[in-house]
Amino acid sequence: MEGLKVLVIGSGGREHALVWKIAQSKLVSKVYAAPGNPGIAKLAECFEIKADDIEGLAGLAGMVDADLVVVGPEVPLALGITDRLAKDGRKVFGPCKECARLESSKAFSKQVMIEAGVPTGKASIFENAAEAMRALDKAEGPLVVKLDGLAAGKGVVVAETPEEASLALSRLEIMQPGGRIILEERLEGVETSLLCLCDGIRALPLMPAKDYKRALDGDKGHNTGGMGSVAPSPFVSMGQAEELAELTVVPVLKKLAEKGLHYRGVLYAGLMLTQEGPKVLEYNCRFGDPETQAVLPLMEDDLVEIMLEACEGRMERESIRFKDGASVCVVMASKGYPEMYDKGFKIELPKDDEIEEGVVIFHAGTMQDCLYRLATSGGRVLAISALGKDVNEATGKAYRIADRVQCANLFTRSDIGSGRKK
Ligand code: AMP
Ligand code: GLY
Numbered sequence: 001m002e003g004l005k006v007l008v009i010g011s012g013g014r015e016h017a018l019v020w021k022i023a024q025s026k027l028v029s030k031v032y033a034a035p036g037n038p039g040i041a042k043l044a045e046c047f048e049i050k051a052d053d054i055e056g057l058a059g060l061a062g063m064v065d066a067d068l069v070v071v072g073p074e075v076p077l078a079l080g081i082t083d084r085l086a087k088d089g090r091k092v093f094g095p096c097k098e099c100a101r102l103e104s105s106k107a108f109s110k111q112v113m114i115e116a117g118v119p120t121g122k123a124s125i126f127e128n129a130a131e132a133m134r135a136l137d138k139a140e141g142p143l144v145v146k147l148d149g150l151a152a153g154k155g156v157v158v159a160e161t162p163e164e165a166s167l168a169l170s171r172l173e174i175m176q177p178g179g180r181i182i183l184e185e186r187l188e189g190v191e192t193s194l195l196c197l198c199d200g201i202r203a204l205p206l207m208p209a210k211d212y213k214r215a216l217d218g219d220k221g222h223n224t225g226g227m228g229s230v231a232p233s234p235f236v237s238m239g240q241a242e243e244l245a246e247l248t249v250v251p252v253l254k255k256l257a258e259k260g261l262h263y264r265g266v267l268y269a270g271l272m273l274t275q276e277g278p279k280v281l282e283y284n285c286r287f288g289d290p291e292t293q294a295v296l297p298l299m300e301d302d303l304v305e306i307m308l309e310a311c312e313g314r315m316e317r318e319s320i321r322f323k324d325g326a327s328v329c330v331v332m333a334s335k336g337y338p339e340m341y342d343k344g345f346k347i348e349l350p351k352d353d354e355i356e357e358g359v360v361i362f363h364a365g366t367m368q369d370c371l372y373r374l375a376t377s378g379g380r381v382l383a384i385s386a387l388g389k390d391v392n393e394a395t396g397k398a399y400r401i402a403d404r405v406q407c408a409n410l411f412t413r414s415d416i417g418s419g420r421k422k
Helices: 013-023 054-063 074-078 081-087 097-104 106-116 129-136 162-175 238-248 250-258 291-298 303-311 391-404
Strands: 004-010 028-035 068-071 091-093 123-126 143-147 156-159 181-185 190-199 203-205 214-216 220-223 228-231 264-274 277-284 326-334 359-363 366-368 374-376 380-388
Touching: 004 013, 004 054, 013 028, 013 291, 013 303, 013 359, 013 380, 028 054, 054 081, 068 081, 068 303, 074 081, 074 097, 081 091, 081 097, 091 264, 091 303, 097 106, 097 277, 106 123, 106 181, 106 250, 106 277, 123 129, 129 162, 129 181, 143 162, 156 162, 162 181, 190 238, 190 291, 190 303, 203 238, 228 291, 228 391, 238 250, 238 264, 238 277, 264 303, 291 326, 291 359, 291 380, 326 391, 359 391, 380 391
Parallel strands: 004 028, 004 068, 068 091
Antiparallel strands: 123 181, 143 156, 143 181, 190 203, 190 264, 214 220, 228 326, 264 277, 326 380, 359 380, 366 374
C-alpha cells in the first residue's frame, strides 16, 4: 500500500510532531491538516477547519479522500469524530466516542478500571458538588477532587485538608455547574506516563518519557500542559513499560472488547508509582503533549504502518523500535502561561543553517500576523526537540536553539533534562 493521503486533526506541537513523522512514511504521498499551524503548513496542506467541527472535518476527509485520519486532541474524539468518519468508511487512528469516555468521563474510567482489575486509588462518585460536600465530613486523609468531564486540565485539585477540598468543590461547581464529582484518595509516589498504541486487543508501548508539568524550575509554579519532556524516562525502562502495559492497559482493552468496543488509537495511562506498586490516576485517549515531540524523533519504525495495523486490528509486531540515544524537548511558552498572557508578539526563528543536526522546532501556538510574520498565538508557542547521544548532549542542543529564537514574550524552564548549560 503506497501513495496514501493522511489527514491530521489539531494545531499544537503534538500535531506538528505527528505530521513531521507521518510525512516521513514511505507509505504516504500527501499530508493534510486541519486546522494546522504555520509550522505544520510547511509539511502539510492546511484547512481552516476547527478540531471540534465534526461535520466540517467529515466534509474535508471526503473532499481530500483521506485514506487515514489521525486525531490529535481529545475533544473531537469525545464528540465522536471516529464514529462519524467510520460511517463514511474512513480509517481513523483514534478511539470511538464510547471508548473515548475513558478520558471524557472520570467516573466511567474508574468503573472500567475496577471492572478490569486495574490498580487505582479508592474513589467515590457523586452526582454533584453538594453531595460531595456532604461526604467531606466523613472523609479521612488528603483527597483529590475531580470533575467528571473534560476540563482542559483544570478539573483536578489535590487538597491537603477538608477546607481545601471544600474550596475546590465550590470552584469546580462554578466551572461546570451540576457536574459529577469524584473524590479520590491521594496517592504518593513518582508520576509517570505510559503511552500505548492499541489495536483493540493488543497494546504496544511507546518509549516512556518524562513530562515537566509545572511552569517553573524545580517543579514550582502552576501545573501546565507540560513545559518540556525527556525520553527515555529516567524512571521507567522500555522493559518496565511492557510490564506496565500488561498491568494497566491490556486489561482495559479486554474489558472494553467484552462490551463490543474496540479501542484503536493511543491509550495514555497516567500512573503513580506508589510503594504498593503502580496505580492508574487517569487515562487519556490521545498522544501526550510535549511527550510526543520528544518520543517521535527517536522512533525508528514507520508510524503510519503501525497506525494502519492498529486501525485494522492486526498489530502483530512484538514491539516498536526506537533509536539509541536520548531526546529532549524544551517548550517555549508565552510569559504568564498557564494563566493570562498576551499574544501577537513577533517571533524570529533561527535560520535553517543555524539549526544543529537532530534538532526540530515544532510549532504550537504560532500564527502569521497581518504582515505574514510569525507571531505568538497561544500559551505554549514552540517546542524545541533535540536528539543526542545522551540526555546531556540533547539538552545542550535544545537550549542552544531555544536561545536563538527571538521573541519578546517567551520563557522556558531552564532545568529540562539536565538543565541549561551556563
Ligand atoms: P488527572 O487528570 O486525573 O491525571 O490529574 C491531574 C494531576 O493531578 C495528575 O497528573 C496528578 O499530579 C494529580 N492527581 C490526580 N489524581 C491523583 C491522586 N489520586 N493522588 C495524587 N495525585 C493525583
Ligand atoms: N503532557 C501531558 C498531557 O499531554 O496530558
